[in-house]
Amino acid sequence: MNRDLTTGRPESVLWRFCMPLFGSVIFQQLYNIADSLVAGKFIGENALAAVGNSYEITLIFIAIAFGCNIGCSVIVSQYFGAKDLKRVKTAISTSLIASGVLCAALMLLGILFCSPMLRLINTPAEVFADSKLYLDIYILSLPFVFFYNISTGIFSAMGDSKTPFIFLAASSLTNIGMDIWFVAGFNMGVAGVAWATLICQGVSCVLALVVVMKRVGKLQVKEKAPLFSARILKKLALIAVPSMLQQSFISVGNIIIQGVINSFGAGVMAGYSAAVKLNNLVITSFTTIGNGISNYSAQNLGAGKTDRIKAGARAGLKMVWLLCVPLVLLYFFAGKVFLGLFMTSPSAQAMDTGIVFLRILSPFYFVVSAKLVADGVLRGTSLMGKFMFSTFTDLILRVVLAIILSRTALGSTGIWCAWPVGWTIAAIMSVVFYAISYEKKS
Numbered sequence: 001m002n003r004d005l006t007t008g009r010p011e012s013v014l015w016r017f018c019m020p021l022f023g024s025v026i027f028q029q030l031y032n033i034a035d036s037l038v039a040g041k042f043i044g045e046n047a048l049a050a051v052g053n054s055y056e057i058t059l060i061f062i063a064i065a066f067g068c069n070i071g072c073s074v075i076v077s078q079y080f081g082a083k084d085l086k087r088v089k090t091a092i093s094t095s096l097i098a099s100g101v102l103c104a105a106l107m108l109l110g111i112l113f114c115s116p117m118l119r120l121i122n123t124p125a126e127v128f129a130d131s132k133l134y135l136d137i138y139i140l141s142l143p144f145v146f147f148y149n150i151s152t153g154i155f156s157a158m159g160d161s162k163t164p165f166i167f168l169a170a171s172s173l174t175n176i177g178m179d180i181w182f183v184a185g186f187n188m189g190v191a192g193v194a195w196a197t198l199i200c201q202g203v204s205c206v207l208a209l210v211v212v213m214k215r216v217g218k219l220q221v222k223e224k225a226p227l228f229s230a231r232i233l234k235k236l237a238l239i240a241v242p243s244m245l246q247q248s249f250i251s252v253g254n255i256i257i258q259g260v261i262n263s264f265g266a267g268v269m270a271g272y273s274a275a276v277k278l279n280n281l282v283i284t285s286f287t288t289i290g291n292g293i294s295n296y297s298a299q300n301l302g303a304g305k306t307d308r309i310k311a312g313a314r315a316g317l318k319m320v321w322l323l324c325v326p327l328v329l330l331y332f333f334a335g336k337v338f339l340g341l342f343m344t345s346p347s348a349q350a351m352d353t354g355i356v357f358l359r360i361l362s363p364f365y366f367v368v369s370a371k372l373v374a375d376g377v378l379r380g381t382s383l384m385g386k387f388m389f390s391t392f393t394d395l396i397l398r399v400v401l402a403i404i405l406s407r408t409a410l411g412s413t414g415i416w417c418a419w420p421v422g423w424t425i426a427a428i429m430s431v432v433f434y435a436i437s438y439e440k441k442s
Contacts, residue, residue: 003159005296006081006303010311011318018292018319020161022285024152027165027172034172038179039193040274040342047190048342049266050130052273057117058138059254061106063247065146068099069153070291071240074380075232076157077295081302087232088158089225092216094232095150103146110139121259124266130190137194144198144205151208154216156295163211171204242384246391253399257415260402264412271353272412274342275335279361282327286320286369290376297380310438313377320369331362357416364420371427374434386433394426 005013040048072095079087114135123131152164175196182192261272293316300308331338335358336351343350371390378387398418405414 004081005159005299006305006308010296010308011315014292014296014312014315015319017159017161017296018289018316020165021156021288021292022323024161024165024168024288026281026285027168034176034179034193034197037342038176038183039190040270042180042183043189046127046266046270047130048273049124049269050127050190051134051193052269052276053118053121053123053127053258053262054131054134054138055273055277057114057121057135057251057255059251060248061110061138061142061145063251064102064106064244065099065142065149066247067240067242067244068095068102068146069149070243070294070379071095071153071236071238072099072150073153073157073291074239074294074298074382075236076154077298077380078302080158081299085219086221086223086225087229089216089219089221090227090229091232091236092154092212093225093227094229095153095236096147097228098233098236099146099150100143103142107139107142110135110142114139117255121255122262124262124269126266127269134190134194137191137198141198141201144201148201148205148208151205151212154212155208156291157298158215159295159299160215161292164208167204167208171200174203175200239379239382239384242388243379246388249392250395253395256399257402260406260415261412263406265349267347267349268353268412270343270346271339271350272357274339274350275354275357277342278331278335278338278358282331282362282365283368283372285323286365286372289316289320290372290379292316293373293376294380297377301381309377309381313373313434313438316373316376317370320373321366324365324369328362328365331358335359335362353412356413360413360416361419364423367420367427368423371423371430374427374430377434378430378437381437383433383437386437387430390426390429390433393429394422396422397425398422 003017005017007013039051072091076088076091076095079085079091115132118128118131118135155161155164178196178200179193182188182196186192188195262269293312296312297309300306300312335355339346339351339354339358371394375387375391378384398421401418401421402415405417406412408414410417
């Protein structure tokens, strides 16, 4: 159901809109968590390392699809807030066409360059074959990844966060069952994990597209909307491309860091693979709430109600900090329990690596969540330059410090110490940019 985010008490509106988004990202992350969980439990530590190793490369594709999501979501939100339904339709069809072309190009690049990328990050010989197999199957799922992201962007732009939540909940739970069935029942190994994910993503994508097309078809316009607009594509690109670059460079940075981690062996790789899934669950959740704040800000900007944006930012900050409290406590004090979900009889090195990673990073969730709320407003109000500057600062600091500190007596622990430094400095920058930019717009 479409929802106008420009009316009603800002805090209540944002809570009702963002909570299903938070639930959606939990289930979205279950796709990758399920892959690692089943690989670690039913196949072995090397399989867990292979899936985790491949995951860093899949994040590049996900980053570009996510950029398409953000571009479509922000521009459609602005038109929807302005009640310009003709341009809403054209923006949606333009997004779908452009994303389809981009997806085809990425599939070709993925087929050609996945093996060289695995070698580039020093993938150990014992996990190389499984890593490549997982990636080869994942590339076939890219159309589903892209068009599902566009669909969820459209839902969010029109104020509907519940429909994608329902799709994701059903498909993610099904994915867990299929992972176990293909691996434990059919003994398909890492291939079973990848095929199960592809099938479930495909079903959810098709269902989402069908509902989106029906929803868009009901929008009443006085004259037929063009299927494609170069002008709107440019506006989409101004939001999408910086978001793609931001997410892609983060993924490239993570691949560089993965290469540093791989030099410490399969034990550290497995521990990191399990811990980073737990960490990404939190960060992606906060990012998704930030995206909700982007939709809220964009609709209100389109409606000319910039006074509501500041109240929305405060409500968003309260929301993420309330979520931080239980997450920090669970990861810091009960990290071993959660890590145990991914590994059967893990080596001491793997378990110790995961525990140290979570204990170093989790207290700083309060910091990075504040950055992601500020980033949400910056994106929603099209202030992409400031958003990218703080994000790249975070990335560069984390990569450089990870390389430097890993060569000290800290060893692999030095890699994890780089995260809080990058988060803290970038958070300060994003919050300052938000405060300055908002005052100008108010």
